[in-house]
Amino acid sequence: MSNNSLVSISDYSKDEILEILESAADFELNPNRKTLHGKVIATLFFEPSTRTRLSFETAVVRLGGSIIGFSDVTTSSSVKGETLNDTIHMVSCYADAIVMRHPLEGAARFASEISPVPIINAGDGSNQHPSQTLLDLYSIFKTQATLENLNICLVGDLKYGRTVHSLIMAMSHFHPTFHFIAPDELKVPDEYKVFCKRNNIKFKESSELHDNFNDADILYMTRVQKERFQDMMEYERVKNVYTLKNNMLENTKSNMRILHPLPRVTEIDPDVDSNEKAYYFKQAQNGLYVRQAILSKVLVSK
Amino acid sequence: MLVNYELFNMSLQNKLIVAALCNGTVIDHIPSEKLFKVVSILNLDVYKNLITIGNNLESTKIPTKGIIKISDRFLEEDETNKISLIAPNANISIIRNFIVAEKRALTLPSEIREIVLCGNPNCITNNQSVTTKFHVLHHDEELMFKCHYCEREVKGDEVKIK
Numbered sequence A: 001m002s003n004n005s006l007v008s009i010s011d012y013s014k015d016e017i018l019e020i021l022e023s024a025a026d027f028e029l030n031p032n033r034k035t036l037h038g039k040v041i042a043t044l045f046f047e048p049s050t051r052t053r054l055s056f057e058t059a060v061v062r063l064g065g066s067i068i069g070f071s072d073v074t075t076s077s078s079v080k081g082e083t084l085n086d087t088i089h090m091v092s093c094y095a096d097a098i099v100m101r102h103p104l105e106g107a108a109r110f111a112s113e114i115s116p117v118p119i120i121n122a123g124d125g126s127n128q129h130p131s132q133t134l135l136d137l138y139s140i141f142k143t144q145a146t147l148e149n150l151n152i153c154l155v156g157d158l159k160y161g162r163t164v165h166s167l168i169m170a171m172s173h174f175h176p177t178f179h180f181i182a183p184d185e186l187k188v189p190d191e192y193k194v195f196c197k198r199n200n201i202k203f204k205e206s207s208e209l210h211d212n213f214n215d216a217d218i219l220y221m222t223r224v225q226k227e228r229f230q231d232m233m234e235y236e237r238v239k240n241v242y243t244l245k246n247n248m249l250e251n252t253k254s255n256m257r258i259l260h261p262l263p264r265v266t267e268i269d270p271d272v273d274s275n276e277k278a279y280y281f282k283q284a285q286n287g288l289y290v291r292q293a294i295l296s297k298v299l300v301s302k
Numbered sequence B: 001m002l003v004n005y006e007l008f009n010m011s012l013q014n015k016l017i018v019a020a021l022c023n024g025t026v027i028d029h030i031p032s033e034k035l036f037k038v039v040s041i042l043n044l045d046v047y048k049n050l051i052t053i054g055n056n057l058e059s060t061k062i063p064t065k066g067i068i069k070i071s072d073r074f075l076e077e078d079e080t081n082k083i084s085l086i087a088p089n090a091n092i093s094i095i096r097n098f099i100v101a102e103k104r105a106l107t108l109p110s111e112i113r114e115i116v117l118c119g120n121p122n123c124i125t126n127n128q129s130v131t132t133k134f135h136v137l138h139h140d141e142e143l144m145f146k147c148h149y150c151e152r153e154v155k156g157d158e159v160k161i162k
Ligand SMILES: [Zn+2]
Pocket: A106, B118, B119, B120, B123, B124, B125, B147, B148, B149, B150, B151, B152
């Protein structure tokens, strides 16, 4: 019912994406603007995600808003059988906007249809997580000073990794060239390759990480999770091959930066952390400014 | 000679079944295996007026076909559009006073509610009481259905119908 919701990155046009990035840059210069003074924001975490919740809640507090909500599903009513429909109706009586994470795909879209207040999707199962995508874009923009015509190398679990899929969609506005590097089990699904072809986006695919990203402007690493593998021998092999080490960065471009949605497991060796090309911790911090920009757009600009 | 006899017999048989509908709708050339799905999406199991259903009839276009004649019911366009999901090559005729008053062309709607189920077990529509909704996409000739909620795409011929 509220058309100001942010459920999927595809809800935003190119101009709206750029508007968020500009606004995030303003918040980075001055994070303590009270644009949400007097507003109540609910954070409903039907599945735990401390990292995302703290980032959103910090954004609300810095903007002068107040927070209600839950993050512990064992004490919330949803485990006692209350439907999402009823929870959203109840919470929307109290809050001016709802930030929600839910284990079921499509939960946020459904909530946005029944809620009289805007919904911000903080992750619905393996589907969408648009604030992550926008902070990825902001990080790319900040490190490259542009989003246009970049070589973007995506590494790891390209099959199930939702951050990768959303990034492909979002970057499609900016004429990228993609390089998909994944083990055979975790290759990027056909529908995204079809999407690239339809939008005249160049891409190549390979399965070897080593020496394969020297032309990249962005090296976007993702988690390779054990649960995704049928064959544990194969997992062990892939895990070792797909670990980025500092000595692999020697011939990479000077402007190249490494991103990772975090938390990482073994895919980036700690010896990379001190390299100036490692940007993932700063990337996480950028999430705060981007979430301030999202909250302000959703609640202030009507 | 045998062949001619069979053709004659076939058209006679089919004519007998199609004939004698005063007012209503005839759905012809339904692939046999889809016949009862069509019955189901039109909720004919609870329809009280006369219905004639023929199945496994010989056909020149498809291996075997089914036909449904529904008396005193004129299908609405959204109903015939549903049929287009299951049997895109079916022929639909609206009969008034024993005469074909309208041949209804089947067109796929751009959005489908309720009758299609999402194939993703982790989709909200399969776990809570949420009505399904799909967007019909045409990717380079290929028909795809995209779940409005979980955003997964499924090929047209792999779609699950309620
Ligand atoms: Zn679905």
